[in-house]
Amino acid sequence: MLSRTADNLYWLARYVERAEYIARILDTTLRLTALPLAYVGTTNEWESAVATAGCANAFFENYKEANEETVTEFLAFSSSNPSSIRNCFESARLNARSVRTALTIEMWDAINSAWLELKRWGNGPRSREEFARFLRWVLGSSLRFDGSAYRTMLRNDAYWFSRLGVYIERADNTARILDVKYHLLLPAEEHVGGPLDYYQWSSILRSVSALTAYHWVYRENVKPWLVADLLMLRDEMPRSLASCYENLVHNLDRIANAYGRQGPAQRQARTVRARLENVRIEEIFQTGLHEFIDDFVEDNNRLGTAVSQQYLL
Numbered sequence: 001m002l003s004r005t006a007d008n009l010y011w012l013a014r015y016v017e018r019a020e021y022i023a024r025i026l027d028t029t030l031r032l033t034a035l036p037l038a039y040v041g042t043t044n045e046w047e048s049a050v051a052t053a054g055c056a057n058a059f060f061e062n063y064k065e066a067n068e069e070t071v072t073e074f075l076a077f078s079s080s081n082p083s084s085i086r087n088c089f090e091s092a093r094l095n096a097r098s099v100r101t102a103l104t105i106e107m108w109d110a111i112n113s114a115w116l117e118l119k120r121w122g123n124g125p126r127s128r129e130e131f132a133r134f135l136r137w138v139l140g141s142s143l144r145f146d147g148s149a150y151r152t153m154l155r156n157d158a159y160w161f162s163r164l165g166v167y168i169e170r171a172d173n174t175a176r177i178l179d180v181k182y183h184l185l186l187p188a189e190e191h192v193g194g195p196l197d198y199y200q201w202s203s204i205l206r207s208v209s210a211l212t213a214y215h216w217v218y219r220e221n222v223k224p225w226l227v228a229d230l231l232m233l234r235d236e237m238p239r240s241l242a243s244c245y246e247n248l249v250h251n252l253d254r255i256a257n258a259y260g261r262q263g264p265a266q267r268q269a270r271t272v273r274a275r276l277e278n279v280r281i282e283e284i285f286q287t288g289l290h291e292f293i294d295d296f297v298e299d300n301n302r303l304g305t306a307v308s309q310q311y312l313l
Contacts, residue, residue, distance in 0.1 A: 005099050006161045007312040012095035013149075013165030016111070019088035020142035021173040022075050023135045025049050028207035030132060032200075033068065046071040052180040055083055072131060077124045085138055089118050102158045106148035114141035157258055160251040161311070167251070168304050171244035172297060174231055177204055179293040201227045208239045228289065229281040241296060245273040248303070255311070265306040272299045 029049040047066035050059045053075055062080060063070040076085045093115040096103060117137070125131040146166070153159040202222050205211040210230060217234065218226050232241045248269045256262040284292045 001157045001161075003312050005102055006157070007308075008095040008099040009102060009158055009162045010165040010307070010312060012092050012099070012111070013162040014169040015088045015092035015095065016142050016145050017166050017169040017173070018083060019085045019092070020139055021169070022053055022083065022085050022088070023138035023142075024207045025052050025177075026072060026075055027132070027135045027139075028203055029071075030128065030135075031206070032203055048180060049075065052176055053083060054176055055081060073124060076131075076134070077121075086118060089115055089141075104148065104152040106152045107145065110141070110145040110148045114145070117141070155254075157255060160255050160258075163247065163251045164307055167244040167247045168300060168307070170239060171241055171248075171300050174208065174239050174241060174244070175293050175297050175300065177207060178228060178231060179290060179297075204231075210237060210239065213237060225281055225285060228284070232284070233276060233279070233281060242273075242276045245269060245276055249273050252307075263306075263310045265303060265310045268299070268303045268306050272296070272303065 026049065029045050032045045044066055046068060047056075049071055050056045050066055055074075058081060059066065059071070059074050062078075063074065074081050074084065078084045079087065081087060082091075089111075093111055096108060096111045100108060121134060125134050149159070149162060153162070201224050202211065205214050205222070205227060208231065214222065214227065214230055217230060217236070220226075230237050230240065234240050235242050235246055237243055249266075252266045252269050256266055279292075
C-alpha cells in the first residue's frame with residue numbers, strides 16, 4: 001500500500017473519532033449546565049469543555065469569555081478551529097475522497113452523507129433543543145461510519161491502518177477526559193469523594209457511554225477509583241486505555257506480519273500496553289493520576305509519531 005493511502009485512511013478514522021468525541025464533550029456540558037448549581041458547583045463548565053477538547057489556547061485567542069454561545073460555535077462550527085466538528089467532517093470527507101477506491105460503498109456513503117447533511121445545519125442550530133439534536137446526529141453519523149468499516153472492510157492493511165487512527169485518537173480522548181476531571185471540573189474547596197465529586201464522575205461515565213457498563217462490572221455506587229479503573233485498566237471497556245492499546249498492539253502486529261518487518265511503532269505500543277497490564281489503580285492514585293495520564297498522553301503522542309515516520313511519510 002502507498003504511504004499516502006495509508007495516511008489518508010489513518011486520518012480519516014481519526015477525524016471521525018474526534019468529531020464524535022467533541023460531540024460527547026458538548027453533550028455532557030449541556031447536561032451539566034442545565035442542572036442547579038448545587039449539583040454542579042461553581043466552576044465554568046464551558047471553559048472545562050474547551051480544556052477537555054485540548055484547544056484552550058486557540059479558543060482564548062479568538063474569544064474573551066467561555067460561555068455557551070462562544071464554546072458551542074468554536075467547538076462545533078468554527079472554521080478557525082481545526083478540531084471543530086465541522087472541520088473534522090470536512091477533513092474526513094477530503095481524506096475519504098482521496099482514497100475512494102480503498103473504501104467500501106457503505107463507508108463512502110456514510111461519510112459523504114454526513115458531509116452533505118452537515119451543510120444543511122448552516123451556521124448552527126438556533127436553540128438548545130436543536131443543538132442537542134445536532135449532537136445526537138453527530139454521534140449517529142460516527143457510529144454509522146465506524147460500523148460500516150467494521151462490518152464491510154476486508155481485514156487487510158487498509159483496515160488495520162484505519163483502526164490505528166481510531167484507537168490512537170480514542171486513547172488520547174479518554175485520557176484527556178479523565179485528566180481534566182480532576183484539574184478543572186472539581187472545585188478546589190471540594191473534597192475528593194464528596195457528593196459533587198461523585199456526580200461529576202457519573203457525568204464522565206455518561207460522556208463515554210459507560211454508566212451502564214460501570215454498574216455491570218462493579219455492581220455498586222459510583223466511586224472515583226473504580227471509574228478510573230474502568231476507563232484506564234479494564235480490557236472489556238471499549239473506550240478504556242487498556243482496550244485501545246490491546247487493539248493497537250494487535251493491528252500493528254498484523255501490519256508487521258504483512259510487511260515482514262517490525263519497528264519502533266510496535267515496540268512503543270507494546271511498552272505502553274505492558275505498563276497498563278502491570279499497574280494497579282491503587283498505585284496510580286498513590287503516585288498521582290494527573291502525572292500518570294500526562295505520561296500516557298506523551299507516550300500516545302510518541303506512538304502516533306512513530307506510526308507516521310514508519311508508515312505514513
